[in-house]
Amino acid sequence: MSAEIEHSCACGDFSASLLDVSPRTVTRGVCYCKDCQAFAHYLGRADDILDAAGGTTIHQTAPSRIKITRGADRVAAMRLSARGLIRWFADCCHSPIGNTPPARWFAFVGLIERKGQFDAAENDALGPPRFAVFTEHAERAPDPQLKTPNPYLNLGPILAQVARERLAGRHRQTPFFQEDGSFAAKPIVLSDAERDSLMSKIGSECQ
Numbered sequence: 001m002s003a004e005i006e007h008s009c010a011c012g013d014f015s016a017s018l019l020d021v022s023p024r025t026v027t028r029g030v031c032y033c034k035d036c037q038a039f040a041h042y043l044g045r046a047d048d049i050l051d052a053a054g055g056t057t058i059h060q061t062a063p064s065r066i067k068i069t070r071g072a073d074r075v076a077a078m079r080l081s082a083r084g085l086i087r088w089f090a091d092c093c094h095s096p097i098g099n100t101p102p103a104r105w106f107a108f109v110g111l112i113e114r115k116g117q118f119d120a121a122e123n124d125a126l127g128p129p130r131f132a133v134f135t136e137h138a139e140r141a142p143d144p145q146l147k148t149p150n151p152y153l154n155l156g157p158i159l160a161q162v163a164r165e166r167l168a169g170r171h172r173q174t175p176f177f178q179e180d181g182s183f184a185a186k187p188i189v190l191s192d193a194e195r196d197s198l199m200s201k202i203g204s205e206c207q
Helices: 034-042 120-126 151-168 192-199
Strands: 003-008 015-021 027-031 056-061 066-070 075-079 086-090 095-100 109-112 131-133
Touching: 003 120, 034 056, 034 095, 034 192
Parallel strands: 027 131
Antiparallel strands: 003 015, 015 066, 027 056, 056 109, 075 086, 086 095, 095 109
16 A cells, blocks of 8 residues: 655645555665765765764655645755765755766655654555665664665666666656756755865764
């Protein structure tokens, strides 16, 4: 059985609906990579996003399942480097939205959760986190109940989703890209010094 979940920023100026939510369409996990930790610090929301071990809870799905319902003009983007993922956020309150590859045809998004963002029914629809990746960057031992596969093994289901979306033409149905394939918002690209500054904060503010 599928559900619809509202994905809003902390202040409420931005909101999007995640459609057809079920374990079949959404894969929930926790990422401990340094880049996800750096993004949380960039937003000034490390305490709001990162768990005690520095993990970011993400639910992976297809961008075609996301419909912005309020505040499309609040969507902003950044990259930790010129070749990094596009990391989307609401510029009204610097709440995270999610991460996408830089090309529209690669139909994938990892939506980022804030702590306590969803109620019991929404958590039931999303299902519990199924895995943890890049645990070598965790600040302490992650939840032992989470599977810790090689993160690259997760590419199989992602690539299958990308292929299905591309064949159906749904890769064009995305709030993160314009009709001509350009970004919905021009990403801010951090300098090496800015990125190094964020990396220096990792582990210093995890609660």
